[in-house]
Amino acid sequence: MNYSPGSFGKAAGPAPTNAPIVDPFGRSISYLRVSVTDRCDFRCTYCMAENMNFLPKKDLLTLEELDRLCSAFIAKGVRKLRLTGGEPLVRKNIMFLMRNLARHLDGGGLDELTLTTNGSQLARFAGELADCGVRRINVSLDTLDPRKFAEITRWGDFAKVMEGIDAARKAGIRVKINAVALKDFNEDEIADLLRYAHGNGMDLTLIETMPMGETGEDRTDRYLPLSTVRQRLETQFTLSDIPYRTGGPARYVEVKETGGRLGFITPLTHNFCESCNRVRLTCTGTLYMCLGQEDAADLRAALRASDDDTLLAAAIDEAISRKPKGHDFVIDRDHRRPAVARHMSVTGG
Numbered sequence: 001m002n003y004s005p006g007s008f009g010k011a012a013g014p015a016p017t018n019a020p021i022v023d024p025f026g027r028s029i030s031y032l033r034v035s036v037t038d039r040c041d042f043r044c045t046y047c048m049a050e051n052m053n054f055l056p057k058k059d060l061l062t063l064e065e066l067d068r069l070c071s072a073f074i075a076k077g078v079r080k081l082r083l084t085g086g087e088p089l090v091r092k093n094i095m096f097l098m099r100n101l102a103r104h105l106d107g108g109g110l111d112e113l114t115l116t117t118n119g120s121q122l123a124r125f126a127g128e129l130a131d132c133g134v135r136r137i138n139v140s141l142d143t144l145d146p147r148k149f150a151e152i153t154r155w156g157d158f159a160k161v162m163e164g165i166d167a168a169r170k171a172g173i174r175v176k177i178n179a180v181a182l183k184d185f186n187e188d189e190i191a192d193l194l195r196y197a198h199g200n201g202m203d204l205t206l207i208e209t210m211p212m213g214e215t216g217e218d219r220t221d222r223y224l225p226l227s228t229v230r231q232r233l234e235t236q237f238t239l240s241d242i243p244y245r246t247g248g249p250a251r252y253v254e255v256k257e258t259g260g261r262l263g264f265i266t267p268l269t270h271n272f273c274e275s276c277n278r279v280r281l282t283c284t285g286t287l288y289m290c291l292g293q294e295d296a297a298d299l300r301a302a303l304r305a306s307d308d309d310t311l312l313a314a315a316i317d318e319a320i321s322r323k324p325k326g327h328d329f330v331i332d333r334d335h336r337r338p339a340v341a342r343h344m345s346v347t348g349g
């Protein structure tokens with residue numbers, strides 16, 4: 001089949017198929033990230049402004065609609081599905097969606113159903129998540145110091161996140177810690193985060209800050225290249241590259257002294273777009289084909305136009321035919337403007 005750009009979605013074009021989706025650069029799309037809400041109970045300084053205008057409730061797709069959209073992607077070969085946000089666990093009745101999506105794990109349509117969370121509500125939901133078949137989650141935690149945690153999240157409660165991580169682990173869910181590496185904030189704490197994560201049987205992934213959305217603070221001064229972090233860690237630890245992959249963008253090393261895994265997500269210092277396998281759906285039914293570009297496709301219209309999924313399948317094909325090669329992120333020290341206007345919370349990272 002020819003998946004050349006622009007060959008889908010035209011009125012008289014080929015009938016849509018449920019064949020796996022492959023983009024114009026030959027990359028198969030097997031990973032869907034779904035931002036179920038743009039709202040959050042934190043205001044991390046690198047992600048959001050303190051005063052945010054969130055979407056009115058009427059603009060949100062219902063959970064049934066989100067389920068239908070996810071199922072349409074699964075029918076087209078998506079094998080890994082991650083709920084994110086905003087904070088996914090603050091969306092009302094989110095476990096209804098989780099329980100419904102879990103049928104695809106039982107039915108063999110999905111290899112993994114998971115989420116990325118700030119951990120604030122995990123103590124409440126960990127047991128139910130495990131019952132739904134969630135085996136692994138990512139929890140964002142940038143510091144182990146409660147005072148600094150309050151500073152970076154503006155509204156977060158460190159003790160609640162720790163309780164949440166404990167509850168998840170007790171429920172049998174593997175936890176990976178995500179930390180954004182931030183100059184003059186946690187750069188001296190990375191080794192401690194590593195010892196904490198590995199000491200508790202958790203992987204740690206470090207992330208370079210990406211220039212997305214106005215936050216009321218200048219992100220440029222916080223940018224810390226992970227190449228520098230790695231060099232510094234190598235003065236204390238022995239790091240060996242390993243081929244371990246999760247389907248996400250991190251590249252992993254094993255740390256000899258701890259026996260744990262450390263991941264690096266390096267959109268700025270080492271672009272990983274050539275192996276991209278993912279797209280992002282928002283809570284309004286907009287599909288972003290790349291985290292770092294503005295182009296998007298409206299799947300809501302196709303979803304609501306008919307109860308049959310034919311139009312939806314065609315709209316997905318058309319969108320994927322527009323997936324770009326990669327992002328154009330740069331840390332713009334001259335203009336100090338974000339490269340992409342929307343906030344990370346719109347697409348959930």
Ligand SMILES: Nc1nc2c(ncn2[C@@H]2O[C@H](COP(=O)(O)OP(=O)(O)OP(=O)(O)O)[C@@H](O)[C@H]2O)c(=O)[nH]1
Binds near residue numbers: 327
């Ligand atoms: N530039 C870029 N960043 C990404 C992409 N996917 C994830 N990230 C960033 O990586 C960070 C961690 O993402 P997670 O939600 O933990 O997802 P993941 O890395 O796929 O998770 P694993 O399944 O554990 O590998 C977030 O800050 C995301 O913004 C991507 O396609 N491009």
Ligand SMILES: C[S@@+](CC[C@H](N)C(=O)[O-])C[C@H]1O[C@@H](n2cnc3c(N)ncnc32)[C@H](O)[C@@H]1O
Binds near residue numbers: 208344
């Ligand atoms: C947008 S949050 C959504 C899920 C959840 N609220 C959380 O914090 O895990 C997903 C991930 O994006 C990361 N993130 C947010 N803004 C970022 C930025 N500007 N650059 C890099 N990562 C960012 C967060 O640290 C988090 O790990």
Ligand code: SF4
Binds near residue numbers: 048118140
């Ligand atoms: S990073 Fe996650 S927890 Fe922090 S403000 Fe953004 S969406 Fe909320």
Ligand code: SF4
Binds near residue numbers: 289327
């Ligand atoms: S920046 Fe875009 S192309 Fe690159 S890995 Fe992320 S989503 Fe894929």
